[in-house]
Amino acid sequence: MSSETNGKGASRRAFLKGAVAAGTAAAGATMARAAGEPDPLITEVQDWASGLGDGVDATPYGLPIRFEDDVVRRNVEWLTADTISSINFTPIHALDGTITPQGCAFERHHSGAIELKKEDYRLMINGLVDTPLIFTYADLERFPRENHVYFCECAANTGMEWAGAQLNGAQFTHGMIHNMEYSGVTLRTLLEEAGLTAAGDLSDKWVYVEGADASSNGRSIPMEKALDDVLVAFKANGEALRKEHGYPVRLVVPGWEGNMWVKWLRRIEVMDGPVESREETSKYTDTLEDGTSRKWTWVMDAKSVVTSPSPQSPITHGAGPLVITGLAWSGRGAITRVDVSTDGGMNWTQARLAKEGETKALSRFYLEIDWDGSEMFLQSRAHDETGYVQPTKTELREVRGLNSIYHNNCIQTWWVKANGEAENVEVS
Amino acid sequence: MSKSLNLYGGTVLGAAVLLTAAYNFADRNITPMPGNADMMVATEASPYFSLIAAAEASAAAQEGKFGLGRPALPEEVAAWDVDVRPDGTGLPEGSGSVADGEMLFSEGCAICHGEFAEGVDNWPKLAGGDGTLADEDPLKTVGSYWPYLSTTWDYVHRSMPFGAAQTLSADDTYAITAYILYSNYLVDDDFVLSNQNFLEVEMPNADGFIVDDRDETEAHFWKDEPCMENCKDGVEITMRAAVLDVTPEEEGEAEEAMEEVNAGTATDEVIEAVAETAVEEAEVAALDMDLVSEGEKVFKKCKACHMVGDGAKNRVGPQLNGVMNRAMASVDGFKYSNTLKEMGEAGEVWNDETMAAFMADPKGYVKGTKMSFRGLKKDEDIAAVTEYLKSFSQ
Secondary structure (H helix, E strand, O other), X not given: OOOOEOOOOHHHHHHHHHHHHHHHHHHHHHHHHHOOOOOHHHHOOOHHHHOOOOOOOOOOOOOOOHHHOOOOOEEOHHHOOOOOOEEEEOOHHHOOOOOOOHHHOOOEEOOOOOOOOXXXXXXXXXXXXXXXXXXXXXHHOOOOOEXXXXXXXXXXXXXXXXXXXXXXXXXHHHOOEEEEEEEEXXXXXHHHHHOOHHHOOHHHOEEEEEEOOOOOOOEEEEHHHHOOOOXXXXXXXXXXXXXXXXXXXXXXXXXXXXXXXXXXXXXXXXXXXXXXXXXXXXXXXXXXXXOOEEEOOOEOOOEEEEEEOEOOEOOOOOOEEEEEEEEEEOOOOOEEEEEEEOEOOOOOEEOEEOOOOOOOOOEEEEEEEEEOOOOEEEEEEEEEOOOEEOOOHHHHHHHHOOOOOOOOOOOOEEEEOOOOOEEEEEEO | OHHHHHHHHHHHHHHHHHHHHHHHHHHHOOOOHHHHHHHHOOOOOOHHHHHHHHHHHHHHHOOOOOOOOEEOOHHHHHHHOOOOOOOOOOOOOOEEEHHHHHHHHHHHOHHHHOOOOOOOOOOOOOOOOOOOOOOOOOOOOOOOOOOOHHHHHHHHHHHOOOOOOOOOOHHHHHHHHXXXXXXXOOOOOXXXXXOOOHHHOOOOOOOOEEEOOXXXXXXXXXXXXXXXXXXXXXXXXXXXXXXXXXXXXXXXXXHHHHHHHHOOOOHHHHHHHHHHHHHHHHHHHOOOHHHHHHHHHHHHHOOOOOOOOOOOOOOOOOOOOOOOXXXXXXXXXXXXXXXXXXXXXXXXXXXXXXXXXXXXXHHHHOOOOOOOOOOOOOHHHHHHHHHHHHOOOO
């Protein structure tokens, strides 16, 4: 395992190698232009411009072109004992827009990603309902469907950074997140199909949801949320869910911590109280400085991060026009504004949102600057529609201490050096 | 030709979509029907009208429901509804002693959680940590952190042991839970836990939790207008990730370097690689591939602890590439039991016979083995897994 962990500066060396190579190429091109020598990529007929490419059906289901094979999920081996019960990270440093392709969207399993066929799929609704029901996958497809884009963030995203700057890359510090367009049936529709008269007063009722895998990953959700915007989803980004994201059916709990988005959803029980399962007591509770712990911290606070430039995405083009970009999101609603600082939070500029923020979905922001080639301390600060403003790490620590593990939504700092390299740092 | 075909297909599809839309609207019973029906239907003679009317009538009969799914049978609910709540709701009758729990724990849990529930490597520690929650490095265990005993019972019964969930009886679960309590010094060694005395056990951190209070304690994060200019005097680096240096190395760097080295002079290597592949294929061809694929399914039981195939590494158990016809206990870097080490040193080899004997009764064949697996009952499963392992000869 130690060979997987960074030897002194190995990854920085890799990034530098890329940066230097790109820098040389840029310099070469500039020199060629300066000398007035024409670019052979233009003046010489290239193979691809003369011969033929692949026919249709060369790849019945396509993967990204091989030049992009570094845009993949990555794992931090020392975090967990075993990959079966572990997590990996979305390569957010290399993506743009807001929709996360399923193939590189982070995975979190507690007993491994299981294979469950649609034909073998059953969903049970029981407990305080008028008629306990069993649905097949085909049954679910016959209910009215809705489409929504939502982010799914693990409560432990950025959890390794509580005590200090630790992991060098936006993928590792902020990559436990993805954002997809889900198609599915509202949980409300299914609960009403089973009938909620038996539950009586709904204001103090709960639903317990669990998966078909060995971990079951059971979670209790208050009825108010269950009837609000929770989806029982079977498609993501237009196609079937991937095995690792709960094929054939997962729960989508907009704005709330990813652990509640139960995969391979098999049972929904209406109850008069929470189960207090392992995942909502021993895990996903946040210990404060005095040793008491918050429970039921479901909503994900507003948060943002600059995805480029960042440690895995250094500046390779030297001074001049530079696109600073990143992601912002809030579990309480839509992002209304993102501020960016290049001097570690002394001065802020309002960034440009690529489009109006959507509720509980990722927003993409851009700030185009003319970089003078000097070092920067890049930060971003999200605002949501409730007026919440993303706090600094210091502000967060003042309330929560260092041992919360979960729900770290602090402002992130990247130290961008004059050579374009970036590093994860904390600043005063 | 293709153009006219497309147009025709489009027409049919369009009609189908309209029909579906009509059904959908009628079925949903959300949008007030008359308005939509008027808009969509020009005359009563239209076929859509009767469709909508029929659907509306049936929906009304079910009081806004769709009539989908079927009632769950009591046996089905009993099979899946096994959750246990803090007040004991859901606990089945039964009991188990600390002594029985210790044996079960040693056999099925200790490989990850340690003989005394102290945890192995990164696997969860289940005992200890009393009074550490406010420390710099709190140790959260069943004893020091978990607020409800029901959670332990529920989780052990539903999801443990890792790789063989839902195999423990109620009595076994009471016993294991009792042992975990004992390992946390919460009960004596003669304690017997049952559904009768379950609620009498006091959990030390039962009062250690508060409900999410961010709206109050973090109200100052809702700011009217945060500072935009000259917000602080200066900025200094207080901590650097490169100092800790725990970021995973860029994957593929080594391979890239190799590619560079090989570029241009690869002919010999390519030939060699092709030759190796040919040999591998010849070996694989001698296998019964049906049996191999059967074995792959059975091997799922082994996967929780063993890896096999490309990049397989030692985990809870040793990696199994080339295990067949290899000396016992010979994988580098894996800590075998003393018995297995001695067998290996005595020249014993994994072959059809020895592998079958071990898989049938691991603890009987290798006394003191670390493998907590109970063994495969069926000879055909053993043969299948053996064939599967042979397909990874190296």
